[in-house]
Amino acid sequence: MFYHKPLTLPQRTFGDTNDVARLNTDPMHKLLLDRDPVDGDDLANQPTLSRLENCRRPYDLHRMGAALAEAVIAAHRRRLRHNGCKLITLDLDPTDDSCHGNQQLSLFNGHYGNWCYLPLLAFVSFDGEQDRHLLAALLRPGTASAKVGAKAVMKRLIPALQQTFPKAVIRVRLDGRFCCPDVLDFLDGAKVQYLVGMAIKWELARFEVGYPICKVGVHSWG
Secondary structure: OOOOHHHHHHHOOOOOOHHHHHOOHHHHHHHHHOOOOOOOOOOOOHHHHHHHHOOOHHHHHHHHHHHHHHHHHHHHHHHHOOOOEEEEEEEEEEEEEEEOOOOOOOOEEOOOEEEEEEEEEEEEEEHHHHHHHHEEEEEOOOOOOOOOOOOEEEEHHHHHHHOOOOOEEEEEEEEEHHOHHHHHHHHHHHEEEEEEEEOOHHHHHHHOOOOOOEEEEEOOOO
């Protein structure tokens, strides 16, 4: 049987491919994909979904990530076109995504205490709004350091935000795990405000009253 990608892609979001053997005949899953729950054809099987996942090229993955950012930025450009925007805050956060099998790049992370991936997520918020909107997601091995991929993500997102909202100030916020010369040097030249946490060296803090816990960069440019 031939399966169309527009059908197999949403099917993949319903569960892991290991579950397909029992779910591809499930009436509710067929109904969700506009098939007759009783007489409709079965959904794609596990080998079909695995081929769908593995046929993606690096270029395809890059374009999927770019499409997410473009869609989110365009939606807020329309939403804010009348009132404008003065401040855009970009937050980068690593988070653990627990794994329960032998997935490739699933590694044990001592900080989180489990086998996981450690994706890097980028969120954007506007002015004083509380809502944060997902702008990018980068899958990484479970033992990746926080800074892995951070500069590449910012190189793509910051110019896009600056181009779409030329009058807004871009503020980047990172926790102490991102604090390294490579990231700080990039932020110094990116024409943004930034706040980056710094790990406290308690041995030095005992002798220094004003020991910094955050590096703040505020730059003016014409």
